[in-house]
Amino acid sequence: MGRILSGVQPTGSLHIGNYLGALRNWVRLQDEHEGLFCIVDLHALTTHPDPAELRAWTRNTAAAYIAAGIDPHKNAIFPQSAVTGHSELSWLLACQTPLGWLNRMTQFKEKAGKKKDQANLGLYAYPVLMAADILIYKATHVPVGEDQKQHLELARDIAGAFNHQYGVNYFKLPEPLIMETAARIMSLRDGTAKMSKSDISEYSRIHLNDDNDTIALKIRKAKTDPEPIGETLESMEERPEAINLIGIFAALSDKPPQDICSQYTGSTFAPFKNDLAQLIIDTIGPIRDEMTRLLDDPVTLDGYMKTGAEHARQLAAGHMEEVYDIMGLLRV
Ligand code: TYM
Numbered sequence: 533m534g535r536i537l538s539g540v541q542p543t544g545s546l547h548i549g550n551y552l553g554a555l556r557n558w559v560r561l562q563d564e565h566e567g568l569f570c571i572v573d574l575h576a577l578t579t580h581p582d583p584a585e586l587r588a589w590t591r592n593t594a595a596a597y598i599a600a601g602i603d604p605h606k607n608a609i610f611p612q613s614a615v616t617g618h619s620e621l622s623w624l625l626a627c628q629t630p631l632g633w634l635n636r637m638t639q640f641k642e643k644a645g646k647k648k649d650q651a652n653l654g655l656y657a658y659p660v661l662m663a664a665d666i667l668i669y670k671a672t673h674v675p676v677g678e679d680q681k682q683h684l685e686l687a688r689d690i691a692g693a694f695n696h697q698y699g700v701n702y703f704k705l706p707e708p709l710i711m712e713t714a715a716r717i718m719s720l721r722d723g724t725a726k727m728s729k730s731d732i733s734e735y736s737r738i739h740l741n742d743d744n745d746t747i748a749l750k751i752r753k754a755k756t757d758p759e760p761i762g763e764t765l766e767s768m769e770e771r772p773e774a775i776n777l778i779g780i781f782a783a784l785s786d787k788p789p790q791d792i793c794s795q796y797t798g799s800t801f802a803p804f805k806n807d808l809a810q811l812i813i814d815t816i817g818p819i820r821d822e823m824t825r826l827l828d829d830p831v832t833l834d835g836y837m838k839t840g841a842e843h844a845r846q847l848a849a850g851h852m853e854e855v856y857d858i859m860g861l862l863r864v
Contacts, residue, residue: 553677567607723772
């Protein structure tokens with residue numbers, strides 16, 4: 533049985549990209565794996581959230597995990613900051629990470645933009661903390677969306693650098709698990725941009741807590757083109773918004789995109805969008821209602837996270853002692 537670790541930043545309401553690219557796969561993997569699912573609040577600090585909002589989004593994200601189907605009795609669900617080993621290991625690994633590796637990270641370049649000198653050190657070191665999240669538990673598999681692939685490759689490189697530096701075979705190289713369907717859900721306003729929590733347009737994404745009318749409205753307003761739906765995805769090559777909507781439909785109905793093309797070939801987008809909105813409502817509706825129920829009882833919700841954190845802390849503490857020992861840090 534492998535051990536999976538993954539996380540989401542509590543920087544806003546989760547969207548169907550997070551659900552289809554990450555959460556849904558965690559749920560499917562939980563039976564065959566030991567699961568550790570953190571809410572990466574330390575990573576969120578790189579964006580300077582308001583403290584009260586950060587606390588609220590941390591609970592909201594935990595509720596989304598559970599409502600999506602992660603069983604809190606079988607898996608550890610916890611805020612990253614509750615296990616201090618993540619930050620400690622991050623420093624130890626930072627000392628093994630050449631700057632050249634960090635300079636290649638496309639996410640830093642995108643987020644820092646032109647004002648690189650004003651970006652904070654935390655944003656730059658973000659992938660090292662992410663490597664620590666994974667390696668501190670010696671996780672074997674990391675289920676994420678495609679956008680995290682480069683960070684996972686870096687985590688593997690850092691693990692290798694540590695093993696090499698100390699002549700040990702201590703850290704296992706974690707395997708990324710990127711599901712083919714829905715690895716990258718795009719914005720509803722621009723089929724070439726990733727659906728993202730930080731997009732300024734609310735209409736670019738469907739949130740897990742959107743009500744049914746909002747879902748229907750956002751899908752009605754989703755950008756498309758005047759052409760009818762093509763016979764195959766290849767025939768729609770230059771139509772990224774059309775491909776994205778077909779991809780979302782396919783992922784939600786667990787069918788290959790080709791089946792959806794065949795079903796709607798020649799149709800305009802109006803009837804397709806009606807069916808897509810209904811499909812999203814059928815999937816998201818129960819999750820949203822369960823999230824509301826969980827958030828109404830923060831004592832129970834925090835209790836799940838407390839139990840999860842205790843389990844994670846125990847695992848992490850044992851590994852940290854071993855890492856300190858390997859590195860020659862005197863434990864007095
Ligand atoms: P975050 O919060 O940006 O995203 C959380 C998860 O959702 C996936 N995802 C998507 N998948 C498909 N289409 C999209 N449009 C889309 N947007 C987001 C992400 O790939 C991710 O799996 N760095 C991570 C958080 C993190 C982490 C970790 C993940 C911190 N430490 C350790 C795994 C292991 C992040 O920013 O996720």
